[in-house]
Amino acid sequence: MKIVSLQDFDLRREVDYGTPQQNERVKQIVNDVKAEGDAALLRYTKELDHAELSAGMLRVTEAELSAAYERVENSFIQAISTAAKNIRAFHMREKRNSWMDLQPDGSILGQIIRPLKRVGVYVPGGKAAYPSSVLMNVIPAQVAGVPEIVMVTPPSTGGSEGINPYILVAAAEAGVNEIYRVGGAQAIAALAYGTETIAPVDKICGPGNIYVALAKREVYGAVDIDSIAGPSEIVVLADESADPEYVAADLLSQAEHDEMASAILVTPSRELASLVAAEVQRQLELLPRRSIASASVENYGAIIVTESLHEGIAVVNALAPEHLELMVADPMAYVGLIENAGAIFLGAYSSEPVGDYFAGPNHIIPTNGTARFSSPVDVDDFIKKSSMIYYSKEALMQNGAAIMELARGEGLEAHARAIEVRLKREGKAGEVNGV
Amino acid sequence: MKIVSLQDFDLRREVDYGTPQQNERVKQIVNDVKAEGDAALLRYTKELDHAELSAGMLRVTEAELSAAYERVENSFIQAISTAAKNIRAFHMREKRNSWMDLQPDGSILGQIIRPLKRVGVYVPGGKAAYPSSVLMNVIPAQVAGVPEIVMVTPPSTGGSEGINPYILVAAAEAGVNEIYRVGGAQAIAALAYGTETIAPVDKICGPGNIYVALAKREVYGAVDIDSIAGPSEIVVLADESADPEYVAADLLSQAEHDEMASAILVTPSRELASLVAAEVQRQLELLPRRSIASASVENYGAIIVTESLHEGIAVVNALAPEHLELMVADPMAYVGLIENAGAIFLGAYSSEPVGDYFAGPNHIIPTNGTARFSSPVDVDDFIKKSSMIYYSKEALMQNGAAIMELARGEGLEAHARAIEVRLKREGKAGEVNGV
Structure with missing residues (x-):
């Protein structure tokens, strides 16, 4: 890698x-x-x-x-x-x-x-x-x-x-x-x-x-x-406390999806970077889908070494990955700094397959950087909303003049008259003209 | 009309x-x-x-x-x-x-x-x-x-x-x-x-x-x-209690928007239908934007007379209008039956301009029948969601075998191994193989 x-x-x-x-x-x-x-x-x-x-x-x-x-x-x-x-x-x-x-x-x-x-x-x-x-x-x-x-x-x-x-x-x-x-x-x-x-x-x-x-x-x-999904992606943000065997296994679980899948490690630790690179190579050899996974690692995989964990977070926010694993000593201290990521997995035991299959959150998650502005599939994707407006007579009499002012400001006289016809009926026309 | x-x-x-x-x-x-x-x-x-x-x-x-x-x-x-x-x-x-x-x-x-x-x-x-x-x-x-x-x-x-x-x-x-x-x-x-x-x-x-x-x-x-909006629409569902002057004024406030705008009255009352038709004609003559409004009324306006109010509701649900006015004696009795409408205005004083300008709900509302599956603009359009998964060691040890079963059922061995490597480390490999 x-x-x-x-x-x-x-x-x-x-x-x-x-x-x-x-x-x-x-x-x-x-x-x-x-x-x-x-x-x-x-x-x-x-x-x-x-x-x-x-x-x-x-x-x-x-x-x-x-x-x-x-x-x-x-x-x-x-x-x-x-x-x-x-x-x-x-x-x-x-x-x-x-x-x-x-x-x-x-x-x-x-x-x-x-x-x-x-x-x-x-x-x-x-x-x-x-x-x-x-x-x-x-x-x-x-x-x-x-x-x-x-x-x-x-x-x-x-x-x-x-x-x-x-x-x-x-x-x-x-x-x-x-x-x-x-x-x-x-x-x-x-x-x-x-x-x-x-x-x-x-x-x-x-x-x-x-x-x-x-x-x-x-x-x-x-x-x-629904949206048209792109190839699957994982970014692992790890510090020196992370286990290279776990990191490599998680990267490969993404890489085996297809040759376009992307698996990326971001870390400030040069030592972890080297250990993970070696471990990916070792585990890759043992995989049934190694030809797919190795093409993915070759073309879309990377280890990015940063100056600091905070620089790593900036990298994550720029990538806006579908899946993010925070394999750091104190993951809760960093989750508030993640602006863009579809799903965030915290700590050593929250391996991505936990979310792919089992934990409960949806595994259909925005890809290709669209986590900047879109969200995993959820209940909201299957509902529709209608606004409801019941205006009382009192409310219309009190606010009619302001509504007519705004309608006339846009040159929409029929909008104003739909209000005016009701105000006139209630003897409020004088107040209207007095606006 | x-x-x-x-x-x-x-x-x-x-x-x-x-x-x-x-x-x-x-x-x-x-x-x-x-x-x-x-x-x-x-x-x-x-x-x-x-x-x-x-x-x-x-x-x-x-x-x-x-x-x-x-x-x-x-x-x-x-x-x-x-x-x-x-x-x-x-x-x-x-x-x-x-x-x-x-x-x-x-x-x-x-x-x-x-x-x-x-x-x-x-x-x-x-x-x-x-x-x-x-x-x-x-x-x-x-x-x-x-x-x-x-x-x-x-x-x-x-x-x-x-x-x-x-x-x-x-x-x-x-x-x-x-x-x-x-x-x-x-x-x-x-x-x-x-x-x-x-x-x-x-x-x-x-x-x-x-x-x-x-x-x-x-x-x-x-x-x-955001979505690409079509021409604006109103459907007024009215019974014999509705005021023809109000109904006509509300229809025209939609018709003045542009020549493609659509204003429709749905009613079981033949009498109301005739009165509104005459009233639309009378008010239309007095409008500054009468050429636009009359083109809209001519081409996209209609009065649909139904057998009953319930048939009228079926018509509304089929049209799925952007704006719906329920000008009936007891509007709350019908709002639960409306399946498809972007914004629902209840009663004689909830004229559409109340919502266009003033009341509070958004006036950017799905057009062209898309209220079947989409919603007025709201706060949800400007947020994004991220799933968060923190799995404890205990949870992974308890559920790891089931996750591996599902991964292997899909032929994704690297997914299974990302779990297995953690179970083995904790001495749970035996249980895994025993699944």
């Missing part, structure tokens, strides 16, 4: 907006499904996923869900059930109530908080199908109170046997109501516009390949979408 | 993504300002806004702010100051604290809530410059705790005398720290990437023309942006 100066390092990666051909193709698929419904959906499923289905076969049955439980080890079911419980408990704490502000003049102002009505979760096929991501997308929606949560996943997900049973068990544990075996841009179009079999949703979330990402951008506006 | 059935009416309008030429032009402006900084910013300001400025002249001075107060009527200053107070009081209630969940095993999970560091607000020039929109963009950011709020507005805003003094007074009352006389795509690029004179921001909000909207889309990702 190379030791570099900060000037030589930029965490930002270009976002992939696809080739013009990919964009054209996605537009065509989306428009066809929008226009033709199930017919186009089934046609593209045959063409692109090589699965010949009828409309009646799209929805996964209760029997298939039960069968999935038979195919998965009990220890996995127990572990994912505990994880689901922890994730639910954490997200329950984020929930907010509608509120009212009752004013002395009888007016009531407020904010009404409601769940979205119907949410679609995309789950990729093949090796990118992660049961933990099912929990992390579905549970916040469920806690928000979304009554209809629908999942789509390509028919080829589990190879010859159908959909990956780990995904199905995760979906059942999280509380998904409907599952359809469709994938790609055609699945996104079906969720956005609806077909005879799949009712349209209000929001689509979940990761996918470039076609899925482009389709989400294409339907945005008709429905809401 | 025409009386139509719901089937003949669709509130949705196409979003304007600009011509290819406009898109190309905006890309060029953004790239030039990104590459050349002030030099390009000043060049485009000369070319497009016909103002020849030096870098030193970009920032509006304290003296100009004071002079603006001299040019504005005291009654306006008083009214906007009261409005600012009300808006601040409402948004203060939305503010949330960071929180922690202390667990019995010594672990601490939490969510850290912080303001964005620096926010840019675009204020259009000419007749589209609304002081009230300055308050509605700036105050939520200020309440969120954003330490640096910067405003940009074209140099031509106020004609020969410089920037519109009403805008400057609103900015000062709201608490803007820096104001620059730049506009268009070049101003958006300066906010996103920074120049020698203007430091870059984390988020850009505020309305603008098509070039501003395209520039915001172009820089999105480098910074956050």
Whole structure:
């Protein structure tokens, strides 16, 4: 792992907006499904996923869900059930109530908080199908109170046997109501516009390949979408008290994700830097995914040695990483200084996989420096707010003149008259003209 | 105003993504300002806004702010100051604290809530410059705790005398720290990437023309942006108790905004429908902006007569309007049935301008049916959240096996080993292998 100066390092990666051909193709698929419904959906499923289905076969049955439980080890079911419980408990704490502000003049102002009505979760096929991501997308929606949560996943997900049973068990544990075996841009179009079999949703979330990402951008506006995630990142900020074996293992757990993933150590300790570099090399050799991890370490990994821990914090704030581990002697003394980081792991035992799978906070976290202005997925992503304004007659009579003054200041006379017509009726016109 | 059935009416309008030429032009402006900084910013300001400025002249001075107060009527200053107070009081209630969940095993999970560091607000020039929109963009950011709020507005805003003094007074009352006389795509690029004179921001909000909207889309990702607003809309849901004069005045206050604005009455009362149609015609003739309002009424206005009030509510939920007035005898009995509406005004005295200018809730509200899944601007738009995970040694020893089970279920061995290395060190490897 190379030791570099900060000037030589930029965490930002270009976002992939696809080739013009990919964009054209996605537009065509989306428009066809929008226009033709199930017919186009089934046609593209045959063409692109090589699965010949009828409309009646799209929805996964209760029997298939039960069968999935038979195919998965009990220890996995127990572990994912505990994880689901922890994730639910954490997200329950984020929930907010509608509120009212009752004013002395009888007016009531407020904010009404409601769940979205119907949410679609995309789950990729093949090796990118992660049961933990099912929990992390579905549970916040469920806690928000979304009554209809629908999942789509390509028919080829589990190879010859159908959909990956780990995904199905995760979906059942999280509380998904409907599952359809469709994938790609055609699945996104079906969720956005609806077909005879799949009712349209209000929001689509979940990761996918470039076609899925482009389709989400294409339907945005008709429905809401989540953000398009970049490659995963970790920054470990460590002092001389940190254990090099732990630091190296945590860096590698990020690097194994994919070749674009980024793992960075920031430390004022030259000694720790050398020890971690050696330890990364040693552990890397023993990993099943060492070719992926070593490409990641080679291209996007680094050890940045700083003058001080405080300079290290400045580096972290400039990088605004998705995951930050504070492996320092007194982590609570530094957490208040971290301005930009999606998730902050404190101390020697808060290894990133604790948060990836189990502790409770969401593992879908802003990447590529966007933690400067965005946040991990949470319950807020599945609610909508409405303002409520009940103005009493007394309040309008008292404040009408000021409202008319502001409307006329903007040249919007009809706005002023909507107030004036009410003031006149109550015999307040004189006061109005007297303003 | 025409009386139509719901089937003949669709509130949705196409979003304007600009011509290819406009898109190309905006890309060029953004790239030039990104590459050349002030030099390009000043060049485009000369070319497009016909103002020849030096870098030193970009920032509006304290003296100009004071002079603006001299040019504005005291009654306006008083009214906007009261409005600012009300808006601040409402948004203060939305503010949330960071929180922690202390667990019995010594672990601490939490969510850290912080303001964005620096926010840019675009204020259009000419007749589209609304002081009230300055308050509605700036105050939520200020309440969120954003330490640096910067405003940009074209140099031509106020004609020969410089920037519109009403805008400057609103900015000062709201608490803007820096104001620059730049506009268009070049101003958006300066906010996103920074120049020698203007430091870059984390988020850009505020309305603008098509070039501003395209520039915001172009820089999105480098910074956050607010949503792109469509034309304004009102739906009045009224029963036979409603006053036709009030209903008509409120519909027209929306229609005068622009020719694309939409004003709709939904009512089960045929009698009210006829009275409002006649009253709209009568009041329309007396309006200074009657040509705009009548185009809006003609093309996007409608009276929809329903079978019942409950059918009317279904119509409202399908339209998902920006503004909804419930002008019925007992509005509180219906507010719980409204699923989709950006702002809900209850009863005869809660005329929309009350909310546009004064009451406190934000007037920047989702348009074009997006109230199904999005919300009025509020303090949440100017904060970011970080998850915090402090796992105790006890917690890791207890739960490590389950975390490893989940990691290995996804084929991510390095994730499992980051846990295993810690369990082994504590002599828990045996238990791990026993899982």
